[in-house]
Amino acid sequence: MARHDEIRAEMMRRINAGEWPVNRDIPSEVELGVEFGVARGTIQRALSSLVAQGLIERRRRAGSRVVPRTAHASRLSIPLIREEIEDRGFAYGYRLLDRAVVGGPVPHLRLCCLHIADGQPFQLERRVISLTALPQAEAQPFDMSGPNEWLVREVPASRVTTRISAEAADPDSAAMLALPPGAPLLVVARQTFLADAPLTRVRLLHPAESYAVTTESF
Amino acid sequence: MARHDEIRAEMMRRINAGEWPVNRDIPSEVELGVEFGVARGTIQRALSSLVAQGLIERRRRAGSRVVPRTAHASRLSIPLIREEIEDRGFAYGYRLLDRAVVGGPVPHLRLCCLHIADGQPFQLERRVISLTALPQAEAQPFDMSGPNEWLVREVPASRVTTRISAEAADPDSAAMLALPPGAPLLVVARQTFLADAPLTRVRLLHPAESYAVTTESF
Numbered sequence: 001m002a003r004h005d006e007i008r009a010e011m012m013r014r015i016n017a018g019e020w021p022v023n024r025d026i027p028s029e030v031e032l033g034v035e036f037g038v039a040r041g042t043i044q045r046a047l048s049s050l051v052a053q054g055l056i057e058r059r060r061r062a063g064s065r066v067v068p069r070t071a072h073a074s075r076l077s078i079p080l081i082r083e084e085i086e087d088r089g090f091a092y093g094y095r096l097l098d099r100a101v102v103g104g105p106v107p108h109l110r111l112c113c114l115h116i117a118d119g120q121p122f123q124l125e126r127r128v129i130s131l132t133a134l135p136q137a138e139a140q141p142f143d144m145s146g147p148n149e150w151l152v153r154e155v156p157a158s159r160v161t162t163r164i165s166a167e168a169a170d171p172d173s174a175a176m177l178a179l180p181p182g183a184p185l186l187v188v189a190r191q192t193f194l195a196d197a198p199l200t201r202v203r204l205l206h207p208a209e210s211y212a213v214t215t216e217s218f
Numbered sequence: 219m220a221r222h223d224e225i226r227a228e229m230m231r232r233i234n235a236g237e238w239p240v241n242r243d244i245p246s247e248v249e250l251g252v253e254f255g256v257a258r259g260t261i262q263r264a265l266s267s268l269v270a271q272g273l274i275e276r277r278r279r280a281g282s283r284v285v286p287r288t289a290h291a292s293r294l295s296i297p298l299i300r301e302e303i304e305d306r307g308f309a310y311g312y313r314l315l316d317r318a319v320v321g322g323p324v325p326h327l328r329l330c331c332l333h334i335a336d337g338q339p340f341q342l343e344r345r346v347i348s349l350t351a352l353p354q355a356e357a358q359p360f361d362m363s364g365p366n367e368w369l370v371r372e373v374p375a376s377r378v379t380t381r382i383s384a385e386a387a388d389p390d391s392a393a394m395l396a397l398p399p400g401a402p403l404l405v406v407a408r409q410t411f412l413a414d415a416p417l418t419r420v421r422l423l424h425p426a427e428s429y430a431v432t433t434e435s436f
Contacts, residue, residue, distance in 0.1 A: 015374050016412055018354055022374060055374045055412075066374050136236050156233050156240055156273045156284050162433045166384035166404035166426035184402035184426070186384035194234055194273075208402070212383035 007036050008046040015055055015066055025063035026056070078162070078188060078213070080148060081115045081123050081204075090117035096143045097176060107131040109138060113146050114176060121177045122210060127202040134199055151192070151200060163189045164213055173205055184208035225254050226264040233273055233284055243281035244274070296380070296406060296431070298366060299333045299341050299422075308335035314361045315394060325349040327356060331364050332394060339395045340428060345420040352417055369410070369418060381407045382431055391423055402426035 014020040027035070032043045047064060050056040057067045085092045093116030100110045108128045115123040127147055129137045140150055165187050174181040188204040232238040245253070250261045265282060268274040275285045303310045311334030318328045326346050333341040345365055347355045358368055383405050392399040406422040 012413065016351060018372060022372060133234060154236060154240060159434065163430050164382050164404070164432075165430035166402045166424075168402045168426070182400070184384045184386045186382070186404075195230060197234075206384075208384035208386070212381050214382075215380045216377065 003038060004042050004045040007032075007038070007042065008049055010036075011046060011050060012055070015050075020066050022066045025065050028063060078190075080152065081125075081146070082149065085115065085117045085122055088117065090122075091119075092117065093119065094144070094146055096141075099142060101131070101138060111142055111147055112176075113142070115146065117210075120210075122206065124173055124176050124205040125202060126205070127200060129200045130198055133194060133197045147200075148202075155192075155199060156194065159193045159195075161191045165189070166208070169205070177205065177207055179207055186211050186213070188213065221256060222260045222263040225250075225256065225260065226267055228254075229264060229268060230273070233268075238284050240284045243283050246281060296408075298370065299343075299364070300367065303333065303335045303340055306335065308340075309337075310335065311337065312362070312364055314359075317360060319349070319356060329360055329365055330394075331360070333364065335428075338428075340424065342391055342394050342423040343420060344423070345418060347418045348416055351412060351415045365418075366420075373410075373417060374412065377411045377413075379409045383407070384426070387423070395423065395425055397425055404429050404431070406431065 011020070011026075020026050026032075029040050029043045029047070033040045036043065047056060047058075051058055051064075054067060056064050058064045079087075082092045082094075095114045095116065096111070097114055098110070098112035102108050102110055108130050111125070111127045111129070113125040113127070114121055115125065125146060125148070129147065129151075131138055134155065136154075137147070137150075140147070142150070167185050167187055168182045169177065169179050169185050171181040173185070174183060177183075177185075179185075186206045186208055188206075189202070190204075191201040192199045229238070229244075238244050244250075247258050247261045247265070251258045254261065265274060265276075269276055269282075273285060274282050276282045297305075300310045300312075313332045313334065314329070315332055316328070316330035320326050320328055326348050329343070329345045329347070331343040331345070332339055333343065343364060343366070347365065347369075349356055352373065354372075355365070355368075358365070360368070385403055385405055386400045387395065387397050387403050389399040391403070392401060395401075395403075397403075404424045404426055406424075407420070408422075409419040410417045
């Protein structure tokens with residue numbers, strides 16, 4: 001092991017053990033050079049990798065300090081369901097179960113679609129598309145592929161809110177997902193806006209045993 | 219309404235209606251100035267706010283174009299449970315249900331804690347802390363406040379993986395959450411690492427009707 005790697009490991013141990021407490025200055029590079037009996041460049045090299053890992057923060061004209069573990073934020077990305085199913089090595093299937101144009105003061109297109117993995121129901125998509133905001137949706141049959149693919153391709157970037165929750169399957173959804181009523185579902189609900197105008201909202205229902213949302217943060 | 223706002227609204231309508239299709243150049247600023255009968259600066263002002271919203275992309279030495287709605291990514295942040303409960307206006311309560319030091323080749327501290335909102339079980343925390351990585355955890359009783367608060371305060375930043383899923387409550391967890399067995403739970407599972415060393419892993423179990431994870435993206 002190179003000397004700077006040894007020093008880095010010892011620094012990690014000190015951070016870990018609380019010998020270098022969070023939010024407090026660690027010894028200066030000069031002091032550490034003396035302690036470890038190495039040139040300042042070797043200390044800097046060891047510190048740099050801890051800085052890169054986000055464990056140590058360097059401050060100009062001040063010391064370096066140990067960074068607290070803040071409320072971690074991760075990037076959450078929900079891929080296209082077709083890609084998600086194919087990435088798992090399953091054959092993707094699609095069925096349009098219901099399509100209705102609903103008039104009234106807020107005309108919208110109501111869709112219910114099933115996304116299938118190797119013949120098994122994987123996701124039930126219950127969607128509403130605003131025909132005020134997206135009148136061109138009415139001409140789309142959505143019988144061969146899902147509205148999400150069309151939306152991603154045709155509708156420009158905007159604001160999206162996401163809510164991930166669990167619920168017991170109602171009898172109707174349970175039947176479409178080939179589950180017993182009351183079976184636990186993971187539900188991803190999204191609303192999409194162009195500026196402040198609502199474009200579409202969707203509830204994506206998944207059998208609990210076959211789906212999870214995962215993220216990673218540094 | 220200012221003229222540039224009117225022009226911006228008309229541009230939004232065109233984007234929305236597909237008259238300015240995704241991934242295609244829109245007319246030049248000069249052409250738009252002629253069409254709307256305004257100075258180029260007014261066109262630029264209208265375009266700038268669409269650029270700021272991420273709907274239009276300006277390219278050097280090329281035209282501007284409508285940005286496709288890509289697979290949206292959002293920031294997912296899971297706050298401290300105490301703050302989450304208090305932010306909802308509930309009184310926070312805490313109970314340590316189980317604490318055990320487990321020896322063997324991978325010594326760890328096993329904890330089971332209940333987080334309470336206005337007297338109702340809100341979150342069951344099932345946690346394991348590595349005593350190889352964090353030997354100082356063994357001295358913590360965790361009888362008055364949860365291990366997450368201690369970890370956030372004492373343990374430096376690192377990598378976190380998160381998995382959000384749904385499941386039916388096993389009889390043991392159901393009893394602690396005052397739910398019938400099989401009730402749907404929203405489960406947030408997290409693993410925390412310092413560099414590659416696992417520090418702690420936790421399963422946070424929530425009654426489905428009282429909890430959701432929400433995010434917003436632009």
